[in-house]
Amino acid sequence: MEIEVKFRVDFNSLRAVIEALGASFVREEVQEDVYFSIPLPELLRVRRIPNLGKTFLTYKRIADPGRNEEFDELEVEVSDFETTVEILKRLGYKEDVIVRKRRLVYRLNRVTFELSEVEGLGGFLDIEVISDDVAEAKREIWEVARKLGLSEKDVEPRLYQELIRERT
Amino acid sequence: MEIEVKFRVDFNSLRAVIEALGASFVREEVQEDVYFSIPLPELLRVRRIPNLGKTFLTYKRIADPGRNEEFDELEVEVSDFETTVEILKRLGYKEDVIVRKRRLVYRLNRVTFELSEVEGLGGFLDIEVISDDVAEAKREIWEVARKLGLSEKDVEPRLYQELIRERT
Numbered sequence: 001m002e003i004e005v006k007f008r009v010d011f012n013s014l015r016a017v018i019e020a021l022g023a024s025f026v027r028e029e030v031q032e033d034v035y036f037s038i039p040l041p042e043l044l045r046v047r048r049i050p051n052l053g054k055t056f057l058t059y060k061r062i063a064d065p066g067r068n069e070e071f072d073e074l075e076v077e078v079s080d081f082e083t084t085v086e087i088l089k090r091l092g093y094k095e096d097v098i099v100r101k102r103r104l105v106y107r108l109n110r111v112t113f114e115l116s117e118v119e120g121l122g123g124f125l126d127i128e129v130i131s132d133d134v135a136e137a138k139r140e141i142w143e144v145a146r147k148l149g150l151s152e153k154d155v156e157p158r159l160y161q162e163l164i165r166e167r168t
Numbered sequence: 169m170e171i172e173v174k175f176r177v178d179f180n181s182l183r184a185v186i187e188a189l190g191a192s193f194v195r196e197e198v199q200e201d202v203y204f205s206i207p208l209p210e211l212l213r214v215r216r217i218p219n220l221g222k223t224f225l226t227y228k229r230i231a232d233p234g235r236n237e238e239f240d241e242l243e244v245e246v247s248d249f250e251t252t253v254e255i256l257k258r259l260g261y262k263e264d265v266i267v268r269k270r271r272l273v274y275r276l277n278r279v280t281f282e283l284s285e286v287e288g289l290g291g292f293l294d295i296e297v298i299s300d301d302v303a304e305a306k307r308e309i310w311e312v313a314r315k316l317g318l319s320e321k322d323v324e325p326r327l328y329q330e331l332i333r334e335r336t
Contacts, residue, residue: 038259042258059259061258074254076251077246077247078225078245078246078247079244079246080244083244084225084244086242087227087242087244090227090229091206091227
């Protein structure tokens with residue numbers, strides 16, 4: 001299970017705070033996410049990462065709809081973005097929302113930080129732990145979140161694609 | 169467009185005839201094909217090729233249902249067989265038929281020969297040309313088919329998964 005909490009943040013100031021905390025920089029990704037029209041709590045996405053030359057097909061099921069912090073995720077790398085999108089279209093799925101972002105990934109022990117500048121939406125930080133122990137994962141997430149100066153009022157429970165859809 | 173004609177053959181004697189024709193050996197593949205339950209004329213398949221360590225996700229639409237010689241094909245390589253199968257199951261597709269075969273691939277100019285020993289079904293030869301000119305492709309296919317000693321009576325119009333399903 002992928003456990004993550006999303007916070008609204010200022011990209012540059014959080015970057016400095018994460019680095020000061022001692023987290024290791026893992027990689028930078030430019031992400032172009034195409035979400036297909038399947039009903040929540042399921043998500044179907046093709047993610048292109050042009051700066052790494054990689055594309056992923058991802059299925060997620062939200063285990064806590066509304067809060068959107070617990071995800072059952074299945075992902076494979078695929079060899080071609082356009083062909084994968086076209087296969088899904090042929091199968092009857094429609095392109096729903098496209099989310100574009102620049103993301104810096106950091107790691108501190110079991111915790112992954114995904115600091116993103118999302119096109120049209122601003123800065124966000126996803127703090128993520130992969131674990132089957134949801135309570136323990138959330139404890140770890142909130143422990144570092146507090147160290148970064150984040151609190152419950154900074155949480156953004158909506159999905160990126162929901163935020164994009166509300167905006168348009 | 170993928171144009172191909174499938175013939176019932178004796179694997180070993182056809183192998184000798186294809187090699188005598190001057191076709192170049194391309195590769196040997198052990199193929200494990202999982203077909204998912206979508207209605208014809210569409211096909212949805214995950215193919216594992218264990219001896220090459222590769223897996224492909226393939227969508228096909230049969231342009232000439234019943235004859236099954238003209239296919240509109242979309243294919244991507246994927247990083248993991250089990251995860252891809254699981255994603256399709258989560259999306260609601262059911263495993264329909266599994267086809268296992270050993271295949272030798274040969275090439276002569278634009279023509280590809282796929283000589284297969286299919287588990288439970290015997291020997292088959294698919295003669296294939298990728299082209300948007302169906303008539304010209306079929307002319308090329310039949311020209312080499314005749315050189316291999318094959319005729320209309322050797323044609324097998326049914327799909328492998330149909331043959332497997334009829335058998336069980």
